[in-house]
Amino acid sequence: MTVAGYMAECLLHPEHGYYAAREPFGAKGDFVTAPEISQLFGEIVGAVLVNAWRQAGRPAPFLLAEAGPGRGTLMADIVRTARIDPAFSAAARIVLVEASARLRDVQRKTLGTDARRATWVDRLDDLPDFPLFLAANEFFDALPIRQFVKTANGWRERMVGLCNDSALTFTAGASVLPDGERPPGHADAPDGSVFEIAPAREAAAATIGAHLAAHGGLAVLIDYGHLQTGIGDTFQAMRGHDFADPLAEPGLADLTSHVDFEALARAAASEGARALPAMTQGAFLLGGGIVERAGALGAGKDAAAQDAIRAAVTRLCGDGDGQMGALFKVLGLTGPGLEGPVPPFQAG
Structure with a gap:
């Protein structure tokens, strides 16, 4: 079978697939995502979405959406952060793009009382026709290549x-x-x-681009990958927080590959969206004010808590071994009403 077919079977088989049978997230899983490292990540993403919504003229109602929500940690942090603007919270229709019934239950627990005003859809194509403010963190890497x-x-x-x-x-x-x-x-x-x-990834980016072109908004796509299309084998497996042979244990390891951000931008632009120049995660978070927010979060806390906050910022923004700041990239996509720079993105 093709590598794409192999990935799809290993990850999505209803009985034996990785996402059906295993808990991938967190210290007891196979990998830790940025929202699980620190609330600071979701707070910066949330602040970027709030500011973009204001810049777009405060459309109401609008979709506050996430693709591939995992355990729901990122959306919970975004929703909490969004309370800085009561009008944003009041106008937001929370939507999570998640096909797994098991993960939907986990996300409901994470969201707590906010789950009562959230809805779930299986596919990006199912998003209602409203302005879209969307986050997608480590969503594209799991789509087959x-x-x-x-x-x-x-x-x-x-x-x-x-x-x-x-x-x-x-x-x-x-x-x-x-x-x-x-x-x-x-x-x-x-x-x-x-x-x-990755036709499946490009199709997803095109769907997001078409929605933005028709209804406006901002999509923030975050994943590990490269800024320009190039040659290289990036197909890999993760199990127990370490690399594994992708052919050794089908269904028992997470299968991923690096995301081609140039291809995503091209696919979204082909449907009428504007692709802002992609940037590293470190530049995105620093430009979004993570250092300032970390200082406020650590104020008045003991030395151990402050050290933990500093360590989280370094892991999220740094470019050293085991750090995410350079490996992960961020692509912003916009629709009409968001011309010029959309901080922390530059104009494209």
Whole structure:
């Protein structure tokens, strides 16, 4: 089967799939997302959305939405932060894009009383026709990718097959990457090079772009990945907070790959949205005021609490080993009514 088909089966199979059978999030899971590291992350995202809503003319009603909400921590922090503007909170219709019944139950518990005014939809296409202010953190990386490997006979689709001992292995299939879709520098790439495309990710970005173009708003897309399309094998598995062989334990590890932000921006723009220049997570959070907010959060607390806040800021914004500031990128998409810069994004 294709790598895309393998990813979909391993992650989404209704009985044996990773998201159906395992708890991926938190210290006892396989990875920790930024909202779980510190409330500061969600507070900055929330403040950016509130400011963009004001800049857009305070539309009412509007959708305050999240795609791939995980345990609901990010949305809970956004909703709490949004109370700085009672008009924003009053006009917001909270919508979570989540297909998993199990995760919906977790999200309801996390949201607490705010769950009573929230609704859930299965797909981005199901979002109602209102201005959209959306956050998507580590949503795109889990959508399936296709891989093509360079061979003497062209760029062939990478497949998952069986060895003689019945172990899974990669092999080159018959499908060829069309000339028009080949990456920059493909002619000079050595045999064995891998290029990834992600039609499912681009379709999701296009859906968001079309909604913004029709109804206005801002989407903040956050994920680990690269700013420009390029060659490289980024298909990986995470289990127990460490890297694993993506073919070794189907359904027991999280399968992901790096997100191509240039491709997302291109897909959204093709539907009429404006793509603001993507930036690193560190630049986004620092530009959004995380240092100032951390100072206010730590005021009056003991030394241990202040040290924990500083450590969280460093992990979220830093570019060292195990830090997220440079690895993760942030793309802003806007619709009509949000011309010019949308802080902390620059005009594009």
